[in-house]
Amino acid sequence: MTVSKTAVDLAKASRSSRKEPAAAVAESTALQMGELSELLGYSLKRAQLKVFEDFLRCVAPLQLTPAQFSVLLLLDRNPGRNQTEIANTLGILRPNFVAMLDGLESRDLCARMRSANDRRSHILALTDKGRAVLARAKKLVAAKHEARLNELLGSANRAALLAMLARIACEF
Amino acid sequence: MTVSKTAVDLAKASRSSRKEPAAAVAESTALQMGELSELLGYSLKRAQLKVFEDFLRCVAPLQLTPAQFSVLLLLDRNPGRNQTEIANTLGILRPNFVAMLDGLESRDLCARMRSANDRRSHILALTDKGRAVLARAKKLVAAKHEARLNELLGSANRAALLAMLARIACEF
């Protein structure tokens, strides 16, 4: 019994009391977002979902997720590294990185090679096919995905946005 | 057999070849992020994780997740709405919203009331306890969470960031 009387009244009247003013008012008016519009985390999350969604669309012909793309990028720029190093810099836990690598390796995009110095670790390397796929992915991302963001925000704004996001990601 | 020769060489030498230059070089140099630094989606995701993490910390005494907080906010600003309406505006699928509401209702933060007009739908309402918890949560979020973001970015930058994120979330 902790619901206020006004809430009970609203339950009785519900939305029907809103039919009165005009004739054919569009029923079910848009909800008020209230303080939600000021919550940075909320917009951050929704923007992130949209951006990932667009990424998947743009790079769909190559069947690459954002996470997979980031792995390929890292492998290309950092040859000779092992699973732990790659996973750590991407914020992926080692156990979860195993299945991810299995997927990439089964598609012949990268390869695990036992290190001669430390026979525990697997040195990761892109295959030729991996390099080719990465190159095509980069082009798709630049031409379709990032280009669309640039179009929406403008180049300067996009750079400012990226700088602030990187700031939050690193220093927060 | 698609791994290049340079990759194989690197696997043999691995990181050991880097011990040569200086005496006690910090082994395992930081990896190059490469194009990852320019990928908006990547920074977006990492920033979002950090912000949610901080939100959970700041509002920990009330045991509220960002999603739960957003539901309480919406219920407060939009009395008389049913589950479908609330779930839809938050981007939550109706089936998944059921368990979420169960959690909030079992903690006596909100209540489902059968509508008198449409006996299918549940009108949602905050309880008195729900309003009290929401009020305390708002204070914690403003005083600790958003204040910390303001401190990091500055008020003007924070507003610009929010505007761009909302833009992406809505128009992208």
Next chain:
DNA sequence: CGATATTTGATATGGTGGATAACAATTATC
């Protein structure tokens, strides 16, 4: 009116990402 479609909340279920514990093989430390 009455048959049919639609809506609402709910359940079941599967998929994916993320987190921890534990293990064998290997290497580092003392």
Next chain:
DNA sequence: GATAATTGTTATCCACCATATCAAATATCG
């Protein structure tokens, strides 16, 4: 050389997301 730490791996759990389906209630339309 005994003990500790590291690496990749497996198993397992939990949160979140998505789909199909259902019963009850309502809307639609002949």
